Amino acid sequence: MPEHPVIAALVAGDRDAFYAQEIEARREAGMPPFGRLAAILVTAGNRAVAEAYAREVARAAPPAEKIQVLGPAEAPLSVIRGRYRYRLLVKAAREAHLQAYLRVWLGNVPKARGDTRLGVDIDPYSFL
Incomplete structure (x- = not known):
């Protein structure tokens, strides 16, 4: 099973990738800050x-x-x-x-x- 991009970014310690993935997921879901x-x-x-x-x-x-x-x-x-x-x-x-x-x-x-x-x-x- 492929790893979720946010989890992959967390595991890799890639703060910028985590932020980019999380902010896009929030935008799509209409969650704060959107x-x-x-x-x-x-x-x-x-x-x-x-x-x-x-x-x-x-x-x-x-x-x-x-x-x-x-x-x-x-x-x-x-x-x-x-x-x-x-x-x-x-x-x-x-x-x-x-x-x-x-x-x-x-x-x-x-x-x-x-x-x-x-x-x-x-x-x-x-x-x-």
Whole structure:
């Protein structure tokens, strides 16, 4: 199986080749810096409650050209300090008005109840 060009550049220690391959892959995928991302994190003390609210949030997402909502899915670190975590990823074209979209969308989502929390991270550095 041929090695992926980014992996080959890493193995070879070729920083310039790595950068060229990575930046082109990001351009093709519309990922930062060529696109925008937002992470929405739903947490609760009960797994079923966190998942149900995350699904409710996802269902409320209005359709939008140039904006895609992915998830919800269990976060990579699915439990921290007894709180269950579900994530949604919002992927937008660079020219899309991501904050305005989120404001309208999340303004129409029923408020979280009990110990359920919803957080938003624009252009996150990590998805853990």
